[in-house]
Amino acid sequence: MxxxxxxxxxxxxxxxxxxxxxxxxxxxxxxxxxxxxxxxxxxxxxxxxxxxxxxxxxxxxxxxxxxxxxxxxxxxxxxxxxxxxxxxxxxxxxxxxxxxxxxxxxxxxxxxxxxxxxxxxxxxxxxxxxxxRHLDEPERGFSYHQTGPLDMRMGPDAPHTADDVVNTWSEQQLVDILRSYGEERFARRIAAGIVSARPIEDTRHLADVVASAVPAPARRKRHPARKAFQSIRIAVNGxxxxxxxxxxxxxxxxxxxxxxxxxxxxxxxxxxxxxxxxxxxxxxxxxxxxxxxxxxxxxxxxxxxxxxxxxxxxxxxxxxxxxxxxxxxxxxxxxxxx
Ligand SMILES: C[S@@+](CC[C@H](N)C(=O)[O-])C[C@H]1O[C@@H](n2cnc3c(N)ncnc32)[C@H](O)[C@@H]1O
Structure with a gap:
């Protein structure tokens, strides 16, 4: 095709x-x-x-x-x-x-x-x-509810993988994408948490790192890793x-x-x-x-x-x-x- x-x-x-x-x-x-x-x-x-x-x-x-x-x-x-x-x-x-x-x-x-x-x-x-399909298949790496590889590419033309972003980008780059692509209030804390937890192994590990970086009240409403996953996905796929x-x-x-x-x-x-x-x-x-x-x-x-x-x-x-x-x-x- x-x-x-x-x-x-x-x-x-x-x-x-x-x-x-x-x-x-x-x-x-x-x-x-x-x-x-x-x-x-x-x-x-x-x-x-x-x-x-x-x-x-x-x-x-x-x-x-x-x-x-x-x-x-x-x-x-x-x-x-x-x-x-x-x-x-x-x-x-x-x-x-x-x-x-x-x-x-x-x-x-x-x-x-x-x-x-x-x-x-x-x-x-x-x-x-x-x-x-992307969200439901753990092996595509988009889901913060399941364990999967840090991938998040919609297709092979994507310029990065989530692993590149999470494990190699600078703390400031992470802050920037969390703010601009996720409008994430706790961008600094999450970026610092990610950098100090490296190497991050998989999506479950990433979701846990993000959850423990945000203050307890922010964990009660929607999933605390929702915006971080959105930001990384947007960056991965441009x-x-x-x-x-x-x-x-x-x-x-x-x-x-x-x-x-x-x-x-x-x-x-x-x-x-x-x-x-x-x-x-x-x-x-x-x-x-x-x-x-x-x-x-x-x-x-x-x-x-x-x-x-x-x-x-x-x-x-x-x-x-x-x-x-x-x-x-x-x-x-x-x-x-x-
Ligand atoms: C919300 S789904 C579309 C669902 C579709 N309208 C249907 O009825 O099943 C979005 C789709 O767009 C594709 N997509 C997202 N960004 C794209 C891009 N820049 N170029 C081509 N496809 C893209 C994704 O791979 C995904 O399959």
């Missing part, structure tokens, strides 16, 4: 593999699936699912409309083998980092989608972070840089009328998405009393909702991991409106 995209028959001349929505997949339960389908309800042609995971969103998007094809991306080789199980010729999978969206797209956006217009990229979905680069490419490459949707799970991600979207939505920034625009700025996008969408209470009950999800969606305006 890896490698350059093949150019099969256009999807409208092929038979569908009978995809259905799959809400009970133990690999990963897709979050806000109905809202994602709704977000792309006006979009036919090529959609990039930049975070394929277990494929729940790709399946739902394909099941919702025949005149679509999906280029699915994930940096995780396990996601690649999941994609092999989907027998729908409208889906192509390519393994890679969505920061390389433009090159991963290859010629896929040049195909004619059969509606008399040249294809083009019509939509991009990002469902950020890790899949349940997640925030990938998001900035991937968003820039998606918003540049989508054609007018197309949509970009992002589901984020913590405030660091959401802030990047919100700011990036706001810069495309903002039109003229001249003072209102100026008779003629002098800034020359025009709105290129419109937002589909003033506030991000959140999962329903019923979804959170069914899938507690959806609790922190926020979905933002924007649509590219036609050039004459821009």
């Amino acid at each position: 890896e490698g350059p995209l093949l150019r099969p028959l256009p999807f409208w001349r092929q038979r569908s593999g009978g995809l259905t929505m799959n809400q009970t997949d133990p690999y990963h339960i897709a979050v806000m699936t109905h809202e994602v389908v709704e977000a792309f309800s006006t979009v036919s042609g090529l959609i990039v699912d930049a975070t394929f995971g277990g494929g729940g969103h790709s399946r739902a998007l394909l099941a919702a409309a025949r005149d679509r094809r999906i280029l699915a991306i994930d940096r995780d080789p396990e996601a690649a083998s999941r994609a092999e199980g989907i027998e729908d010729p409208r889906l192509r999978f390519v393994r890679g980092n969505f920061a390389d969206l433009e090159s991963l797209l290859g010629g896929a956006a040049d195909d004619d989608d059969g509606d008399g217009r040249s294809g083009g990229l019509r939509g991009v979905l990002f469902d950020l972070g890790v899949s349940s 997640e925030l840089d990938a998001l900035r680069i991937g968003l820039e490419a998606a918003t540049r490459l989508v054609r007018p009328g197309g949509r970009v949707a992002v589901i984020s799970y913590h405030s660091l991600e959401d802030r990047i998405v919100k700011r990036h979207f706001a810069s495309g939505i903002a039109g003229c920034t001249c003072p209102p009393d100026l008779p003629v625009c002098t800034c020359g700025r025009v709105a290129e996008w419109r937002s589909l909702a003033r506030k991000p969408l959140r999962p329903t209470d019923a979804e959170v009950t069914r899938n507690p991991r959806s609790r922190s999800a926020r979905l933002r969606v924007i649509e590219k305006l036609p050039p004459e409106a821009a």
Whole structure:
């Protein structure tokens, strides 16, 4: 499945593999699936699912409309083998980092989608972070509840392993990532605890070191190692840089009328998405009393909702991991409106 995209028959001349929505997949339960389908309800042609995971969103998007094809991306080789199980010729999978969206797209956006217009990229979905599979498999090293190797790489392209970060980075580097990627109050104490406990052997050892570094009251609410694990994971995978680069490419490459949707799970991600979207939505920034625009700025996008969408209470009950999800969606305006 890896490698350059093949150019099969256009999807409208092929038979569908009978995809259905799959809400009970133990690999990963897709979050806000109905809202994602709704977000792309006006979009036919090529959609990039930049975070394929277990494929729940790709399946739902394909099941919702025949005149679509999906280029699915994930940096995780396990996601690649999941994609092999989907027998729908409208889906192509390519393994890679969505920061390389433009090159991963290859010629896929040049195909004619059969509606008399040249294809083009019509939509991009990002469902950020890790899949349940990552969290539930101790050997991937993401879980602070289980014993596993200090790995935390989403894929082999990750620039570091958790072992590099935990056992070789300076105390100040650890403080910096704990603060900027975890907004961790006890960054100094945790970094000092990690450095003095080296070598740290595995995820259980790391979770214990973090727990004993924070004051007792901070251990009572949520797991004390939650933010430290988030910080290390973000550093290992270069997640925030990938998001900035991937968003820039998606918003540049989508054609007018197309949509970009992002589901984020913590405030660091959401802030990047919100700011990036706001810069495309903002039109003229001249003072209102100026008779003629002098800034020359025009709105290129419109937002589909003033506030991000959140999962329903019923979804959170069914899938507690959806609790922190926020979905933002924007649509590219036609050039004459821009
Ligand atoms: C929350 S899961 C997506 C779940 C998916 N929407 C589904 O329905 O099963 C996030 C996925 O994105 C992948 N991922 C995260 N950052 C990535 C990046 N920069 N490039 C490619 N894939 C990435 C992870 O490997 C993981 O499989």
